[in-house]
Amino acid sequence: MLDIKWIRDNPAALDAALAKRGASPLAQALIDLDEKRRAVIQTAQDMQSRRNAASKEVGAAMAAKNTDLAEKLKAEVSAIKDRLPAAEEEERQVTAELNDALARLPNIPFEDVPVGADEAGNVEKHRWGNRPAWNHKALEHYEIGEALGYMDFEAAAKIAGSRFTVLKGQLARLERALGQFMIDVHTQEHGYTEVHAPLLVRDDAMFGTGQLPKFSEDLFRTTDGRWLIPTAEVSLTNLVREEILEQEKLPLRFTALTPCFRSEAGSAGRDTRGMLRQHQFMKCELVSITDAESAVDEHERMTACAETILQRLGLHYRVMTLCTGDMGFGARKTYDLEVWLPGQDTFREISSCSVCGDFQGRRMNARYRGRDDKATKFVHTLNGSGTAVGRALIAVMENYLNADGTVTVPEALLPYMGGLTKIEKAA
Structure with a gap:
């Protein structure tokens, strides 16, 4: 399996290697999929961070006897809690899609390997x-x-x-x-x-x-x-x-x-x-x-x-x-x-x-x-x-x-x- 970090740093090298093997270029598609994965991960992390922060703010609002704010924050925490499983599932799906694509990539030939179709x-x-x-x-x-x-x-x-x-x-x-x-x-x-x-x-x-x-x-x-x-x-x-x-x-x-x-x-x-x-x-x-x-x-x-x-x-x-x-x-x-x-x-x-x-x-x-x-x-x-x-x-x-x-x-x-x-x- 090839490293996605290496692919991000060397897209032209990957596509050149695939061309030698008679395959179509894939570097940009893999990078785009990795960008999607990173965005989904970031969204899930932001939701988790906001849920944790809002939970603390509930305690502060209760201590300040600000009932309206506390209830509003509780509703926000509940809404995030409801949305989070879907975000986490999307993260798992996109990660699995990327890993499957990487798993199907052939290895990179050494430079001294002769180029040929068969x-x-x-x-x-x-x-x-x-x-x-x-x-x-x-x-x-x-x-x-x-x-x-x-x-x-x-x-x-x-x-x-x-x-x-x-x-x-x-x-x-x-x-x-x-x-x-x-x-x-x-x-x-x-x-x-x-x-x-x-x-x-x-x-x-x-x-x-x-x-x-x-x-x-x-x-x-x-x-x-x-x-x-x-x-x-x-x-x-x-x-x-x-x-x-x-x-x-x-x-x-x-x-x-x-x-x-x-x-x-x-x-x-x-x-x-x-x-x-x-x-x-x-x-x-x-x-x-x-x-x-x-x-x-x-x-x-x-x-x-x-x-x-x-x-x-x-x-x-x-x-x-x-x-x-x-x-x-x-x-x-x-x-x-x-x-x-x-x-x-x-x-x-x-x-x-x-x-x-x-x-x-x-x-x-x-x-x-x-x-x-x-x-x-x-x-x-x-x-x-x-x-x-x-x-x-x-x-x-x-x-x-x-x-x-x-x-x-x-x-x-x-x-x-x-x-x-x-x-x-x-x-």
Whole structure:
């Protein structure tokens, strides 16, 4: 969430940032709404002040035995008392209207973020590795999985409908191995603290990380009003909500391996085959809580941590700096890691690492106290996939496919596979 004081002081900067994101100017409308809020607040305060003053004057008039004045003042107090609830309700309504408008504003991109309307405006930062060098035909993951007998979309559809997958046997083990490998690398080598956090969260948690109110259609809600997390970013980032942290304890780094749930409301017709875009999937999430000065360096560090996973798996990938039109709602800058999929003959996103500034900290009222300051500041937050487990499985299957239809297990995963070195057709 952006600060209305900053907007009042920097209206041109807000409108310029919105223009970069392809949105219309809003600064003046927000300032006008804030002026209305201030006027309503002032009216209510003036009424309260006059009521208090008139109440005292009643006592003075009574002491002076001026009955007529006392009665007149009593009538004034009564009239103010009758009007005050309406004024206070108007104040609540205007404040709620302003807060809702602010809550729907996207974050301000950093100056070095490329300007563009959509993914065509993204800029390649660097790439790693090479495409697999073999002569046999490349296949998509669902062709490989179904031929092996370990990937069952029909069974999933019977149980849950479209955009679900049943993994069995050796492929189920391979997916589990990928998740365990990721969480081990990030906790044992990268300094992240593993967290087992709720998969069901309240409105406040979703608001804190920016999913609500704008993106409710992308979420699943339970009958008791809780939400299924679309990413563990929600649970991990909200660990510090309404807290005041000491700067010397920052950064805090959290990771979790969890199921994630997304309605995919805006993806009708996209990636309908296979398990690239699912309602339920596993992801290893990375979250950092930092001070203002450390956030940019932490972004580079987090991205490198995610890259390590792909490098250890021997997967060819590239890092893209997302343009303003393709960047997420709460991000100030985002790097996408895109892994090479031979079956699709293209790169596909497997991780997004974003720095959000104090955007989420303000929404969560999460602050830190500087080493030499009594005043507090809002924390800066970062989040990234380290990485998406299902998409890593897809990449391993397509890149490690052998001519006979088997899939070689990457060396990094061997310690997790119980002696299994190759995924072979089910007996």
